[in-house]
Amino acid sequence: MEEKSVGIVVPQDFTFGLTEEDKLLLDCGRRLGPVNIRFETYGRLDETKSNAILILHALSGDAHVAGYHDEQKTKIGWWDSMVGPGKGFDTDKYFIVCSNVIGGCSGSTGPRSFNPDSKNFSQIYNMDFPVITIADMVRAQYRLMKHLGIKKWLSLSGGSMGGMQALEWAVSYPEAVASVIPIATTSCLSPQSIAFNWVGRQAIMGDSNWNNGNYDLEKVPETGLAIARMLGHITYLSDKSMDKKFGRELQESESYSFDFKHNFKVESYLKHQGEKFVERFDANSYLYISRAMDYFDLSERFGGDLAVALSQVHSPFLIISFSSDWLFPPCESVKIVEALRNNSIDVTYCDIKSIYGHDAFLLEVDVLQRLISDFLRCRYDEVRKK
Amino acid sequence: MTQKIRENLAKRPDILVIAEIIPPNSRILDLGCGDGSLLALLRKEKNVYGSGIEISQEKILDCVSTGVPVVHGDLNRGLLELPDKSFDYVVLSQTLQAVDRPDQLLVEMMRVGKKVIVSIINIGYYSARFQIMFQGKMPVTETLPLYWYNTPNIHLGTICDFRNLCKDKNLNIVSEIPIGEMHEKLLASFWPNLFAPTCVFVIE
Numbered sequence: 072m073e074e075k076s077v078g079i080v081v082p083q084d085f086t087f088g089l090t091e092e093d094k095l096l097l098d099c100g101r102r103l104g105p106v107n108i109r110f111e112t113y114g115r116l117d118e119t120k121s122n123a124i125l126i127l128h129a130l131s132g133d134a135h136v137a138g139y140h141d142e143q144k145t146k147i148g149w150w151d152s153m154v155g156p157g158k159g160f161d162t163d164k165y166f167i168v169c170s171n172v173i174g175g176c177s178g179s180t181g182p183r184s185f186n187p188d189s190k191n192f193s194q195i196y197n198m199d200f201p202v203i204t205i206a207d208m209v210r211a212q213y214r215l216m217k218h219l220g221i222k223k224w225l226s227l228s229g230g231s232m233g234g235m236q237a238l239e240w241a242v243s244y245p246e247a248v249a250s251v252i253p254i255a256t257t258s259c260l261s262p263q264s265i266a267f268n269w270v271g272r273q274a275i276m277g278d279s280n281w282n283n284g285n286y287d288l289e290k291v292p293e294t295g296l297a298i299a300r301m302l303g304h305i306t307y308l309s310d311k312s313m314d315k316k317f318g319r320e321l322q323e324s325e326s327y328s329f330d331f332k333h334n335f336k337v338e339s340y341l342k343h344q345g346e347k348f349v350e351r352f353d354a355n356s357y358l359y360i361s362r363a364m365d366y367f368d369l370s371e372r373f374g375g376d377l378a379v380a381l382s383q384v385h386s387p388f389l390i391i392s393f394s395s396d397w398l399f400p401p402c403e404s405v406k407i408v409e410a411l412r413n414n415s416i417d418v419t420y421c422d423i424k425s426i427y428g429h430d431a432f433l434l435e436v437d438v439l440q441r442l443i444s445d446f447l448r449c450r451y452d453e454v455r456k457k
Numbered sequence: 458m459t460q461k462i463r464e465n466l467a468k469r470p471d472i473l474v475i476a477e478i479i480p481p482n483s484r485i486l487d488l489g490c491g492d493g494s495l496l497a498l499l500r501k502e503k504n505v506y507g508s509g510i511e512i513s514q515e516k517i518l519d520c521v522s523t524g525v526p527v528v529h530g531d532l533n534r535g536l537l538e539l540p541d542k543s544f545d546y547v548v549l550s551q552t553l554q555a556v557d558r559p560d561q562l563l564v565e566m567m568r569v570g571k572k573v574i575v576s577i578i579n580i581g582y583y584s585a586r587f588q589i590m591f592q593g594k595m596p597v598t599e600t601l602p603l604y605w606y607n608t609p610n611i612h613l614g615t616i617c618d619f620r621n622l623c624k625d626k627n628l629n630i631v632s633e634i635p636i637g638e639m640h641e642k643l644l645a646s647f648w649p650n651l652f653a654p655t656c657v658f659v660i661e
Contacts, residue, residue, distance in 0.1 A: 387526065408528055409538040415484070415506055417526040421517045441518050449524035 075156040077113045077138035080148075082178060084109055085218050095173075095211055098366075101201040105187065108215050109178025110134050110170035113154060114162035116221070121249075121454050123221045124160060124447070125212065126150065126169040127229030127236040130303070130360055131352060133177035136169040137162070152436045159440040165225065165447065170215055172208040172236075174200070174360050176353035179211075182284070183353050197355055198284035205232070205367045209239045216247065225454060226447060228252035230432035231399065232360070235367050238407070242369060245383045250450045252443060254391045255432040257403035258377055258410070259368040264398060267306055268361040271299030275354045284355050296354040297345030304344050309395040309428030313337060377410035387417035389446045391439070393431035394424050419446065462498045469494075470636050471576035471655045472550055478574060478632075478659060479505065483545035486570065488532055488562075489552035491516050493525030500525065510536070533557045539569045550576040551600070551655065554610045563660075564626060572631075573660040581615030582654045600654050616650045623660060632659045 088094040088104025095103045111134045116123060126136050128149065137154035139147050153159040160167055171179040182200035185192040216224070227237040227248060234256025241251045257264075278295030280286050308316075317337040321327070324334065333339045373380040388411055392404040401422045411418040423438050425431040432439070466472050472495050479485060481503040487496050490509025493516075499505040509527040511517055520527040533556055547570030553559045554577065566573045578600050579585075585596035595605040603610070614622075616635070623630050635653030637645025645653035 389521070405530075412508065412528070413540060413543070417506075417508065418528065419517070419521055419526045420528045420530075421514065421521075422529045424514060438514070438518070442521055445518070445522040445524075449521075 075158070076151065077148075077155050077162050079142070080111050080113065080135070080138040080140065082109055082111050082134060082140070084178065085215055087214050087218070095207070095214070097201050097207045097210075098204040099201050103173070103180065103201060103203075103207075106173060106180045106211060106214075107178070107184070108170050108173070108180075108211060110168060110215060111136065111138075112219075113137055113167040114165055116166040116219075119455075120221055121223070121225060122164065122451065123166045123168060123219070123224055124226045124228065125216070125224050125240075126154065126160065126167060127212075127227065127233035128169065128172065129229070129231035129233050130357075130364065131300075131348065132233070133175065134169050134171040134179075135177075136167070150433065152433075153439060153443070159436075159443040160228070160447070161444060164451070168215075168219065168221075170212055172360065173211045174203045174208070174356060174363060176356040181353070182355035182359055200355070200359060202362055203359060204363050205235045205239050206243060208363065209236055209243055212236070212240070213244055213247070223247050223249050225451060226250040226252055228254065228443070229256075230254040231256055231429065232364055234399075235364065238369055239367075241384045241386065241388075242380055245385060248384075248386045249454055250386045250388070250446070251384075252389045252391070252446065253404075253407070254439075255393055255396050255399050255404075255429055257367075257399050258370065258380075258407050260364050260366075261403070264306075265365045267302060267398075268365055271302050272358050272361060274298035274302070275358060278354075281354060284358075286354070291349070292354045293349040296349050296352065296357060297342075299357055300348040300352075301341040301345045304341060306398045307428055307430040309397065309426060311395060311426040312428055312430070315426065316340075377406060378413040381407075381410050381416070382414050384411070384414065384416055387450065388419070389442060390418060390420045391432075391442065392420075392422045393427065393429070393435065394422055395426050396429045396431060398429040459498055459501045462494050462501075466494055466498070469550070471657050474634055474636060474657045475548055475550060475574050475576065476502075478657070479503065479546055479548075481505070484543070485546045485548060486510070486536075486539075486544040488536075488547065488549045488566070490520065490525070490527055493520035493523055493527060495548065495550070496520075496525045496527075497523045532562060535561075536565050536569050541568055542571050544570045546570055546572050546574055548574045551578055554578055554612045554614070556612070559612050559614075560622060560626065563622065563628070567626075567628060567660070571661075573628075574657065575619075575660065576636075576655055576657045577616070577619050578610065578613065579616050579650065579653055579656055580613040581617065581650045583651050584654075586651070598654070616653065616656050619656075619658065623658070629661045630658055631661050633657070 085108045088106040137148035137151045171177045186196040234253035237253045275295035278292035281292035320336040322336045322339040370377040370380045392401040408420045485507045487509040496507040510530045547566040588596040634657040635645045635649030636655045
């Protein structure tokens with residue numbers, strides 16, 4: 072049976088911030104503009120515009136969440152298993168939007184965009200790009216929402232950094248949110264995760280090709296970026312999933328090679344992931360986005376009290392974690408659950424039993440489909456009743 | 458919809474009794490809420506703010522399908538960071554006997570709730586007594602269908618035992634509603650410890 076798909080999707084662009092007043096005011100105090108937002112939409116907006124769902128991507132994701140860009144289906148969306156006709160995010164019922172974050176490298180304004188302050192837009196920002204935060208990403212998405220004529224999202228959902236954005240939305244724009252589905256995420260990045268991000272960035276910045284961020288396309292810091300990705304990938308898996316997937320199996324040889332080339336299957340896998348990543352991702356974007364994650368602490372501007380941070384929120388939550396996720400462990404989700412419950416907000420929490428670690432949010436499709444489609448159905452019924 | 462829930466709950470008269478006790482518009486926490494039937498009923502009929510705690514992933518999926526908010530959790534780990542007296546009622550139906558420390562959970566429930574409603578399985582029920590007395594074996598009944606070696610019910614007690622526990626912990630039983638079988642209802646109300654297989658307690 073062929074999987075149902077949304078089919079060919081055409082990415083769209085929305086640009087704002089062409090005038091000084093219209094620019095995006097960032098947490099760091101600087102103004103960003105012009106800002107381009109690359110986004111894709113799936114399904115149809117209903118007459119009352121009450122079926123719109125915003126999906127938020129993780130560190131290395133982009134706006135292309137489902138379907139493909141051409142007949143050859145070379146690039147299938149990163150969450151195609153969850154977004155489509157009859158799927159968890161059912162495009163027959165809902166209007167799904169996904170946009171590339173600012174600071175990214177897949178169409179939205181980021182460090183490799185042209186700097187308007189340079190002569191005739193001739194220079195790329197590189198490290199002159201302002202340091203952005205998760206809240207800044209959300210501010211830009213809010214402008215997109217206005218542009219699309221949507222007043223309130225039926226739901227916002229995302230895994231990992233996408234979940235952080237979903238939480239930020241609920242705090243920054245509670246009136247624009249009818250429900251929230253944060254998956255495998257946290258309300259505040261842990262020192263362990265900050266440490267991994269630091270090492271990843273050091274690998275990039277220590278690569279001689281990086282050149283203070285001013286590298287040419289012919290000579291990108293691919294070694295550093297690949298190391299950052301390989302390190303990241305280890306944190307997305309679990310000891311069990313690695314054992315199941317690779318064991319101590321060797322690649323391409325029957326016995327130890329007695330040298331330092333990739334000999335184990337797990338080494339080949341990581342090498343391949345690193346190489347693949349360099350082809351599609353920009354090193355400076357990696358620096359900026361990982362930094363935005365470091366700075367994410369939802370309760371910081373509320374005196375460190377998460378319950379206070381969430382006190383203006385009214386919408387129901389479906390919070391999902393995965394039992395073997397050690398990067399964003401279940402206890403991080405439980406903290407959010409308790410803070411919400413202290414505010415009498417309807418919250419459902421499921422810690423899905425899985426061996427796949429942090430990556431489970433892309434893999435545990437069956438349970439996710441059931442949880443999300445039922446949750447959305449109830450929310451949509453409620454919204455339509457009003 | 459609520460009619461259907463009531464029909465499904467016909468086998469659990471204790472839950473229907475609990476549903477009667479809880480006043481409209483209250484805040485309730487249902488521990489071990491299963492598929493969320495009680496909460497679904499109360500949300501529909503009495504406009505309560507209700508949420509549950511449940512350990513089984515499958516049952517959480519059931520709750521979500523009926524729109525009942527539920528939190529995945531293990532009662533043996535306590536009630537997490539829930540603040541004192543944050544619920545009007547904390548409910549625990551036929552689950553106390555299955556936790557590691559019923560006494561500690563009861564105290565924890567009293568901390569979180571203004572009132573507590575507990576329904577217990579009464580091992581003093583005559584058919585259970587007869588099995589021990591005359592057959593000399595651990596009772597297997599309709600409410601306790603498993604054997605001594607594979608039952609999750611590791612802390613069974615009688616109605617008397619439960620009253621004593623409340624006394625020891627200085628908890629005030631404000632009402633006690635023994636639930637008898639069809640033809641034993643009258644007997645159960647006179648002599649609950651012998652004739653009521655289950656009993657609902659409201660505690661302050």
